[in-house]
Amino acid sequence: MSLKENMTAAMTTFGRVTGFTRIAFEAFLESRDEPDWIVEARRAAYEKYQDHLAVPLDPEEWKRVETRTFRADQFHVRREPTEEATFGSLMQDRAEFAGMVTHVDGHATRATLDEKYAKQGVLFGDLSTLLVEHREKLEPYFLKRAVQAKRDRFASWHAAFWTGGTVLFVPRGVSIDEPLDSLIGLSTAGAADFSHTLVILEDGASATLLEETSSATADAAGLHVGAVELILGKEARLRYVQLQNWNDKTWHFAHQAGRVESNGMLQWTVGGLGAKLAHIHQDVHLDGRGAEAEVNGVTFATNRQVLSYYTQQWHNAPNTRSDLLYKDVLRDKARVVWRGMIKVAKDAQKTDGYQRNDALLLSDTCRVDAIPGLEIEADDVRCTHGATAGQVDREQVFYCMARGLPEFEAMHMIVQGFLQIVSDRIPVELVRETLNQTVEKKLGIG
Amino acid sequence: MSAILKIDDLRVAVDGKPILKGVNLEIRQGEIHALMGPNGCGKSTLAYVIAGHPKYEITGGKIELDGVNVLDLDPCQRARLGIFLAFQYPVTIPGVKVSDFLRHATSNVRNPDRKEGEGLIPMKDFRRELKDKMAEIDIDSEFARRYLNDGFSGGEKKRMEILQLSLLRPRFAILDETDSGLDSDAVRAVSEGLNKLHGPHMGVLIITHHERLLEFNKPSFTHVMLAGKIVETGDASLAHDLHANGYAAVRERHPTEAAEEQAVAVKA
Numbered sequence: 220m221s222l223k224e225n226m227t228a229a230m231t232t233f234g235r236v237t238g239f240t241r242i243a244f245e246a247f248l249e250s251r252d253e254p255d256w257i258v259e260a261r262r263a264a265y266e267k268y269q270d271h272l273a274v275p276l277d278p279e280e281w282k283r284v285e286t287r288t289f290r291a292d293q294f295h296v297r298r299e300p301t302e303e304a305t306f307g308s309l310m311q312d313r314a315e316f317a318g319m320v321t322h323v324d325g326h327a328t329r330a331t332l333d334e335k336y337a338k339q340g341v342l343f344g345d346l347s348t349l350l351v352e353h354r355e356k357l358e359p360y361f362l363k364r365a366v367q368a369k370r371d372r373f374a375s376w377h378a379a380f381w382t383g384g385t386v387l388f389v390p391r392g393v394s395i396d397e398p399l400d401s402l403i404g405l406s407t408a409g410a411a412d413f414s415h416t417l418v419i420l421e422d423g424a425s426a427t428l429l430e431e432t433s434s435a436t437a438d439a440a441g442l443h444v445g446a447v448e449l450i451l452g453k454e455a456r457l458r459y460v461q462l463q464n465w466n467d468k469t470w471h472f473a474h475q476a477g478r479v480e481s482n483g484m485l486q487w488t489v490g491g492l493g494a495k496l497a498h499i500h501q502d503v504h505l506d507g508r509g510a511e512a513e514v515n516g517v518t519f520a521t522n523r524q525v526l527s528y529y530t531q532q533w534h535n536a537p538n539t540r541s542d543l544l545y546k547d548v549l550r551d552k553a554r555v556v557w558r559g560m561i562k563v564a565k566d567a568q569k570t571d572g573y574q575r576n577d578a579l580l581l582s583d584t585c586r587v588d589a590i591p592g593l594e595i596e597a598d599d600v601r602c603t604h605g606a607t608a609g610q611v612d613r614e615q616v617f618y619c620m621a622r623g624l625p626e627f628e629a630m631h632m633i634v635q636g637f638l639q640i641v642s643d644r645i646p647v648e649l650v651r652e653t654l655n656q657t658v659e660k661k662l663g664i665g
Numbered sequence: 666m667s668a669i670l671k672i673d674d675l676r677v678a679v680d681g682k683p684i685l686k687g688v689n690l691e692i693r694q695g696e697i698h699a700l701m702g703p704n705g706c707g708k709s710t711l712a713y714v715i716a717g718h719p720k721y722e723i724t725g726g727k728i729e730l731d732g733v734n735v736l737d738l739d740p741c742q743r744a745r746l747g748i749f750l751a752f753q754y755p756v757t758i759p760g761v762k763v764s765d766f767l768r769h770a771t772s773n774v775r776n777p778d779r780k781e782g783e784g785l786i787p788m789k790d791f792r793r794e795l796k797d798k799m800a801e802i803d804i805d806s807e808f809a810r811r812y813l814n815d816g817f818s819g820g821e822k823k824r825m826e827i828l829q830l831s832l833l834r835p836r837f838a839i840l841d842e843t844d845s846g847l848d849s850d851a852v853r854a855v856s857e858g859l860n861k862l863h864g865p866h867m868g869v870l871i872i873t874h875h876e877r878l879l880e881f882n883k884p885s886f887t888h889v890m891l892a893g894k895i896v897e898t899g900d901a902s903l904a905h906d907l908h909a910n911g912y913a914a915v916r917e918r919h920p921t922e923a924a925e926e927q928a929v930a931v932k933a
Contacts, residue, residue, distance in 0.1 A: 613719075618756035620740035621716050621749075622766070622829065623773030628781040629741075632769065636760025636812070 238292035239268075239380065247380065250298050254351060256358075264368045264378035271372035283556045283588050284498050284527045289470055294411040294442040296380055300326040304406030306433040309462065309653045317397040318343040324410040325382035336395055342388035343399060346415055349386045356388055360419050365448035365476035365504070373472045377413055377444045384415035384445075389424035391452070398458075398647065401430040405441035405469065416447040420455035422480070427458040429650060432493070434466035440495075441465060447475035451483040453507060458486045460650050464657065465493035467524055473499045481507030481536070488645050489528075489545075491518035492657050496525040503532050505539035505567075515644050516545035516576075517654055519661050520553035520585070527556035532574065534567040534600075541571075546641045547578040548634055548658075549585035556588045561602050563595040570600040578608040579637045581630070631662050667694040668731045670715075670748075670837045670868060676725035677707075677714050684710045686893035686925075687726065694836055695865040697882055699904045700872045702890035703912050706926070708872045709753060711890075712841040716750035717743050730837070744770075745777035747836030751826040751843045757814040763825070764795060764809040767832055774833045798831050802858040820851030827858040834862075839870045844878040856881035876908045889915055892925040 244265050248258060276286075300323035311319065318332035320343065327345030342349055342356070350357050362368045368378035385401040403414050418428060434441060443465065451457055457477075465471060471494040477485045491497060503512040512532065520526045532541040547555045561572040578587040589606035611633055619629030638658060642651050670692045677685040685707050692698055702708050714721050715728060717740035728735040730746055738746065758766070772785040785791075792809075799806050804824050814822050823843050830838055840859070844852045852875070860881045863869055871878055879901065887903040888895045891912070896919045897903065907915070916923035 612756075614756050615758050617718055617740060618752065618758070619766075619770075621744055621752075622770035622833070623741055623744040623777075624769055625741050625773075625781055626739070628769065628773075631781075632761055632766070633758060636758055639760030639812075 238295065239376065243295070244379065247296055256354075257350065260362075260368075261379050264375045267369050267375035268372065268379050271375055276372065280529070284496065284525060286496065289496070291442075293440070294409055296382060296413065297324040297326065297407065297410050300324045300328050301406045304404060304435040306402065306404045306406075306435055308402050308431065308433060309464065309657065310429055310431055310649060311400055311402055313653075314649050315397055316400040317395050319400045319402075320344055320385045321402045321404065322383050322385070322412070322414050323404045323406055325412050325414060327383050333397075336393070339393045340390040341393060341395065342386060344386060346384040346386045346417060347382065349388075353388070357386065357417065357419070360448065360450055361417060362446070362448070364450055365478050365502075366446045366474045370474065373444055374446070374474050377415070377446050377474070380411075380444070381413045381415045381446070384417065385428075385430065387418045387426060387428055389420045389426050391421040392423040394424065395426040398427040398429050398649070401428060403430065403432045404435060405432075405439065405443070405465065406435035408439040408441075410439070411442040411444065413444050415445065418449045418457060418459065420451045420457050420483075422452035423454045424452065425456040427647060429460045429462075429647070431462040432465050434469060434493070437466050438468055439466065441469040443469060443471045443473065445471075445473040447473065449477035449485060449487070451477070451479045451485055453480045453482060455480070455483045457484075458488075458646065460488040460490070460645075460647065462490040462650075462653065462657070463493055463497060464490070467493060467495050467522060469494050471497035471499070473497075475499060476502040476504065477512065478504045478506055479510040479512055482509040483507065483511070485512045486515075486646065487512065488515040488650060489517070490654055490657070491516065491520070491526045491528070492661065494524065494526065496527075498527040499529065501528060501530045503541060504535060505533060505541060506535050508536050509538045510536060511540045512542070513644065514541070514543040515641050516543075517638055517641055517658075518545065518547045518555055519658055520547070520555050521550045521661060522553060523551070524553045525556075526554075529558045530574070531560045531562060532572055534561070534563040534570040534572055536564075537567055538569045539567060539571075541573065543574040544641050544644065545576045546638050547576065547587055548581065548638065549578060549587060550581040551585060552582075553585045554587070557606075558590045558592070559604065560592040560594065561604065563597050563600050563602065565596040568597050568599045570597060570602065572600070572602040574604045576606045577637070579634060580608060580610050581634070634658070634662060667865070668747075668836050668868075669693050671729045672715075672726070673729070674726040675711075675714070675728060676723070677710060678722045678724050679710070679720065683724070684721075684893055685714070688890075688893070688895055690888065690895060692837060692868040692870055694868045696886065697863065697869045697871065697884045699879055699884040699887045699901075700870055700890060701874070701887065701904060701907050703926070705929070706890045707893040708890055709841055712750055712839045712870075712872060715743075715748060715839055716740055741773070744833070744835075745774055749830055749833055749835035749838045751823075751830060751838065751840040753841040753843075753845065755814050755822040755826055759812050759815050761813050762809070763811055763813055764792070766813050767795060767829065770829065771832045795832070798828060801861065802827055802831065803854055804828060819846045820848065820854070823847060823851065823855050824858070827855055827862070831858070831862050835867065837868045837870070839872070840878075841872045842874065843871075844873055844875050849877070852877045876905065879904050891915060891919055891922040892929070894922060896922055
């Protein structure tokens with residue numbers, strides 16, 4: 220990554236400040252008109268960002284993820300959204316939602332919530348508005364519990380420049396029956412999205428949030444430096460889906476973390492379809508006795524896409540259960556990296572931890588690196604991990620062809636079958652359908 | 666007029682090693698042929714070659730169906746032409762539902778000009794037909810929703826092959842040891858299933874070590890294969906004799922092939 224951003228690079232012919240220099244940062248703060256406590260937090264994060272920039276990225280973490288061509292100074296935070304942008308949303312028009320939030324180029328353009336839930340104290344909308352209006356509810360969580368601003372270059376960069384993002388706050392005991400929808404769009408070439416998803420479910424609350432990222436055009440290069448925080452109280456239940464469907468010119472860096480208290484249940488589904496390069500930290504922390512997390516991942520990488528997932532399952536309390544299954548399909552010269560880790564704390568006895576990554580390689584030139592790992596300090600646990608990678612079984616193809624299926628159709632059926640196993644674990648039909656549809660599109664049959 | 670599947674001086678090698686050394690066989694629609702022979706004589710190779718498995722190298726000879734050179738076609742085109750192989754070891758495809766798989770297969774075979782993405786048999790019609798067919802050969806309709814052969818017992822897999830046979834209604838069916846590894850109930854189910862399906866429009870080649878399948882489906886012709894050649898052809902009584910007395914007499918009558926068989930066995 221280029222560390223040197225100078226004044227000329229910082230100004231475009233339209234006088235818009237680009238890049239993330241100190242000058243750009245001051246201009247950004249100037250444009251925001253935020254209360255002091257937010258400004259101070261941003262300044263602290265910016266200093267951290269500078270500190271991180273001064274040292275190279277962790278070579279162990281980045282050796283499989285090529286960022287040499289990434290230039291931060293080619294991107295900028297937009298002052299306002301581009302209103303006329305339209306997005307190919309896969310989910311928005313296909314179901315009844317309890318609420319919808321849309322962000323374009325980092326700014327909210329729409330936020331709705333069913334009145335009956337608003338009356339019960341549910342908050343659903345845009346972070347930059349709600350964080351100010353409901354400081355007492357949100358500040359204790361925002362960038363404090365799940366994602367730490369100081370963690371690395373991308374976390375502090377995000378914490379300095381976040382512009383908006385979707386907030387869902389569900390008070391104690393409240394259940395939202397219909398899913399909620401969040402669409403994050405990028406519409407302008409060079410635009411950066413620093414959106415932050417913050418979900419807080421108090422004790423006994425439950426909700427389903429479906430989020431997707433989308434580009435308005437196929438060729439506008441974009442940048443996402445994002446964060447997702449999912450915080451579940453005791454016996455809370457959250458189903459969260461994020462379908463990453465940027466165009467293949469977009470860089471995607473994110474810290475995504477969930478924390479689950481006693482007997483809470485987090486079901487987290489990740490779809491990795493778009494982006495030029497994606498590098499994501501996905502952490503689940505099981506903090507209370509009996510907490511559970513199920514993580515489902517579907518990735519489909521084509522052309523020269525690079526999709527990288529570093530997942531960690533932290534068992535911090537006894538009787539906790541985690542179950543992670545990723546399925547990757549690769550084609551052309553694509554590359555997928557999965558680095559998984561289950562960490563079991565000393566007193567997290569009776570932990571049941573599972574992680575698995577299966578990859579299906581459709582070309583000789585694609586590559587997957589799947590590296591499972593375990594760190595166990597307790598002595599009475601059950602932890603299992605596994606990784607497989609292989610090409611399509613030619614005997615399966617022959618069998619299908621012997622039943623009248625042409626080779627392409629046979630391949631498609633086998634690929635869809637491969638992903639079906641994880642699709643079966645996704646409880647929301649809309650998401651299953653949407654995933655199938657995007658997979659078909661990538662296969663060229665949609 | 667009934668069609669003929671004609672195999673003429675077929676020679677096949679695997680990794681340069683000859684397996685079939687000039688096989689001649691003619692099957693007409695409506696006929697049942699039994700193909701017997703000791704392990705390793707080339708029976709399964711013949712079955713795979715007719716279906717078009719890519720691992721075999723054709724070094725000579727022809728396979729024709731009504732004058733069409735089958736060897737020029739890929740396995741999918743052969744299936745659409747009306748050739749069906751019931752696999753000795755049916756393949757498992759996790760994540761692909763039996764009903765989806767069969768709907769695609771049936772749509773393709775019944776509409777040979779279909780291109781991918783084009784119309785499948787309407788779901789409703791196909792479900793009804795599938796349900797009826799499953800009932801006929803005594804398969805629980807629950808299997809339609811399961812993944813293809815995933816976790817199926819040996820007998821369930823073989824029944825699934827017969828189910829496919831009944832849906833695809835081929836002109837020529839090759840059954841490769843469909844009765845092996847099954848308990849007697851399963852053999853009976855498969856035999857009865859085949860018996861119901863067989864008729865004037867289907868020629869059948871039954872590859873078997875046992876007699877049971879042939880009891881229900883009496884062959885008009887029995888062929889004996891030895892060292893990659895069909896060395897004798899007789900009627901149903903030949904199958905019975907081989908089953909009762911083994912291949913010793915056949916080897917005595919065909920010392921050249923028996924010697925070749927021996928040479929291969931020693932090398933292996």
